[in-house]
Amino acid sequence: MTAPSPAPILVWFRDDLRVSDHPALAAAATSGRPVVVLYVLDDDSPGLRPLGAASRWWLAGSLRALAAALAERGVDLVRRRGPAVRVVEAVVAETGAAEVVWNRRHDPATDAVDRAVAAALARRGVGVRSFLASLLVDPAEARTKGGTPFSVFTPFLRHLLARPAPRAPLPAPGPLRGVGGLASEPLESWGLEPKAPDWAAGFRALWTPGEAGAQARLAAFLDNGLAGYATLRDRPDRPATSRLSPHLRFGEISPFQVWAAASLAREAPRGARPSGADIDKFLAEVAWREFSYHLLAHHPELATRSFQPRFDAFPWRDDPAGLRAWQRGETGYPIVDAGMRELWRTGWMHNRVRMVVASFLVKHLLIDWREGERWFWDTLVDADPANNPASWQWVAGSGADAAPYFRIFNPVLQGEKFDPDGAYVKENIPALADVPASLIHKPFTAPPLLLRQAGVTLGETYPHPLVDHAKARARALDALATIKATE
Numbered sequence: 001m002t003a004p005s006p007a008p009i010l011v012w013f014r015d016d017l018r019v020s021d022h023p024a025l026a027a028a029a030t031s032g033r034p035v036v037v038l039y040v041l042d043d044d045s046p047g048l049r050p051l052g053a054a055s056r057w058w059l060a061g062s063l064r065a066l067a068a069a070l071a072e073r074g075v076d077l078v079r080r081r082g083p084a085v086r087v088v089e090a091v092v093a094e095t096g097a098a099e100v101v102w103n104r105r106h107d108p109a110t111d112a113v114d115r116a117v118a119a120a121l122a123r124r125g126v127g128v129r130s131f132l133a134s135l136l137v138d139p140a141e142a143r144t145k146g147g148t149p150f151s152v153f154t155p156f157l158r159h160l161l162a163r164p165a166p167r168a169p170l171p172a173p174g175p176l177r178g179v180g181g182l183a184s185e186p187l188e189s190w191g192l193e194p195k196a197p198d199w200a201a202g203f204r205a206l207w208t209p210g211e212a213g214a215q216a217r218l219a220a221f222l223d224n225g226l227a228g229y230a231t232l233r234d235r236p237d238r239p240a241t242s243r244l245s246p247h248l249r250f251g252e253i254s255p256f257q258v259w260a261a262a263s264l265a266r267e268a269p270r271g272a273r274p275s276g277a278d279i280d281k282f283l284a285e286v287a288w289r290e291f292s293y294h295l296l297a298h299h300p301e302l303a304t305r306s307f308q309p310r311f312d313a314f315p316w317r318d319d320p321a322g323l324r325a326w327q328r329g330e331t332g333y334p335i336v337d338a339g340m341r342e343l344w345r346t347g348w349m350h351n352r353v354r355m356v357v358a359s360f361l362v363k364h365l366l367i368d369w370r371e372g373e374r375w376f377w378d379t380l381v382d383a384d385p386a387n388n389p390a391s392w393q394w395v396a397g398s399g400a401d402a403a404p405y406f407r408i409f410n411p412v413l414q415g416e417k418f419d420p421d422g423a424y425v426k427e428n429i430p431a432l433a434d435v436p437a438s439l440i441h442k443p444f445t446a447p448p449l450l451l452r453q454a455g456v457t458l459g460e461t462y463p464h465p466l467v468d469h470a471k472a473r474a475r476a477l478d479a480l481a482t483i484k485a486t487e
């Protein structure tokens, strides 16, 4: 191709697959230069963790939506696969781009790639500008009064709330001047979506990846979910949370947009207005995401090393059969199995149930939290480099500001408290649909005749419990005692 004049500006899209509130795209739009837009599928740069299967499915839909939104503005999304340094340099060389702009990523592995790209471009005399877009607060900027990074959530939240309010979201740019003639790899050639077997049918029924889907989720949540969030967010049988997590993960919506919209709800007319407690609680959850990134930025091995070193000596069990039963939702504890089956069917799981299933793996089965983290990484559509390991370590008790290990969820009581009618279990485990609510979370205690009437044969249509709760609890506490002794 002949280089356009003036020299183009290259926007490198990454975990920010949107056109509104996109500072890098906005900078390109106002630069007066022709605009090249690039996405790099990078499974090759050293240190990067390849996306899991569910995330790849999501990415395909998200890239399709982004390409359409960019095409509406007159630019074609260029898709290339390979190590980012090589690909970005190649596209700069092909287009004669004078500048590259991107929104910053905040996990150390991707940040290292970005620094390598910036250095390679600097050697060519090509400028780089980067922007804060995916987090409200740059992890490098948030510090305790003592000048250290935060390791406890509540002071972090206090710090976040004491800062100037997050900036207002930016509008999407209007028409852009594109650069034609650039080779782009067909999305289908990347094999991101499953063919045979097609395990994503349940995903398609539930999700619309892309910016329009994200905005629709936010609007629906503000209309129907935010009021009551503080009291109902723990109920997996209610549609009480936003389900924005995969959209935030892939940057189809920014935390600035979510924060601004939820804050604006304080000014809604009386009657339609969620309570202050609902809004505060929701913003605090968004802040947990910020906190996870803060932890990851300062502890790059968050997904592979226990934050508390004493957990290095924890006597994890090697139990492939137990792990498989957990992964398949065949532990015999309905709330655990419903969660694991929801995950497999939809690529998502309710937060309360994530806590219960994670606790069951780590404490009832004494299986290393890293096994669970890896399974979630592969199966969640919102699998997040910060939220996933930080949350696993939180549940395991090995994390920074973690739930104490000795607090061991009773899966029956958790089910009875948060899914009182068993509606969530019944939705995810049809074999238990006719078990009365009073026994739905403990079918193993039901009289045989009642089970027969409900069409349940334990060990055949639904498993016997893999472990006895009281014995598993005692075993977990014994295991904990061994590392307490090493403190």
Ligand code: FAD
Pocket: 233, 241, 242, 243, 244, 245, 246, 248, 249, 285, 286, 287, 288, 289, 290, 292, 349, 350, 351, 352, 354, 355, 358, 376, 380, 382, 383, 384, 385, 387, 388, 389, 391, 392, 395
């Ligand atoms: P809402 O309640 O509507 O919250 C709004 C947003 O705030 C979420 O979309 C999310 O971005 C953020 N958020 C909410 N709760 C948390 C939390 N506890 N920690 C951090 N951020 C939060 N979340 C992920 O985004 N990716 C993961 O890979 C992930 N893995 C997890 C693993 C375990 C073992 C546990 C216990 C939790 C995990 N979470 C993860 C956190 C949480 O479960 C999800 O963010 C939440 O369920 C998403 O649903 P929602 O969008 O409806 O949340």
